[in-house]
Amino acid sequence: MSGQVYGDRLICYLDIMGLKNRIKASETDQRQAVRVKATLEMLSQSVEEAQRLLKELQPADYQEKAPEVTYQMFSDTVVLCADRIDGTSLLYLLYAIGLIQARLTIRRTFLRGAVTVGKHYQEQERRLNVMFGPAFTQAYEVAETLAGWPRVLIHPEVLQGPIGRSRRRYIEQNLCVTASDGLPFVDYLGGIYGLGLAISWRREYLRGPSQARARYLPPELQTDRYVLQHKKAIEHEARLKGTRDDIAILVKYHSAASYHNGFVDSVCEFIAHSPQLERLEIGARNFGAVELTLRTLRDGSERDVLRFLNRKLHAMSQKIEAIRASRIDLEGTFPGRYAAGLPKADLRYGAS
Secondary structure, eight states, X not given: OOSOOOEEEEEEEEEETXXXXXXXXXXXXHHHHHHHHHHHHHHHHHHHHHHHHHHHTSOTTOOSOOOOEEEEEETTEEEEEESSOSHHHHHHHHHHHHHHHHHHHTTTOOEEEEEEEEEEEEEOSTTXXXXXXXXHHHHHHHXXXXXXXXXXXXXXXXXTSSSOHHHHHHHHHHSEEEETTSOEEEOHHHHHHHHHHHHHHHHHHHHOGGGGSGGGSXXXXXXXXXXXXXXXXXHXXXXXXXXXXXXXXXXXHHHHHHHHHHHHHHHHHHHTTOOOOSSSOOOSTTOHHHHHHHHTOOSSOHHHHHHHXXXXXXXXXXXXXXXXXXXXXXXXXXXXXXXXXXXXXOEEESOO
């Protein structure tokens, strides 16, 4: 056989937690079969939806070809593949992962996985459906041995690759969190929250408030509702798993709850003092998509855009108590974990 088989790719392996048991139950329970089918259909739609949303935020004269992110699914496993290795491809891939996680978690379906970079072969044409390579194997091994709780790890080599300084800074500020174990993972909660703000605020600025109302956005981009649903999903899983007195499982969801609270605290810390900006430089975590979007608007002067932005930030600060109320009461939700005296989770933002 001649020619190169492998290409350099960004790969993401995802494991849909609990889906295997649902598939087993679906043999005798039609409702479970319907739920499995809906989950997989929603997941496949999310990749295309993420690319469409990102294109909406681009300037009208943007000429760069959008990266291609493809996917394959089998049973409870999903594999995403970006067709090239650069900062824009990684950005598209992470937002696709984030949208998938956001859509599934608010429906009480959690994921774990890993993003890697390396050699990979994937063929989905000419009646073939073949995929293999070291990058996929590594992603699988990292996810299965290191992820532990519902998160998608980002292998350090991904962030150290040829993605460009500005893209790396953006990703570390808006799409990456590092836990106490030193492993960076996809910040889907903050990333999709910021994306939701960027899209709704852009639409409101260009078309008026009526076109930015929640009913025009999917649930995971309705920021206030999204955070509250995320809270309820974790609390539901904690109650469900807690009835089994399985400390190991409770620890996993306690880590997810700590991640949730860290995000809420980050937003509240920024808006607590009703920030009024003098330039289009927000600088706060998870607001990168908002800043980039408003900077590229052509309608109106920078002063008009800045006035609009400050008005939106002030409105957020008026709702700070409602945002803070979306924190999860860790001790009340996980009494068994605290009774066992296990150490608290520690999160920090960006890469290690």
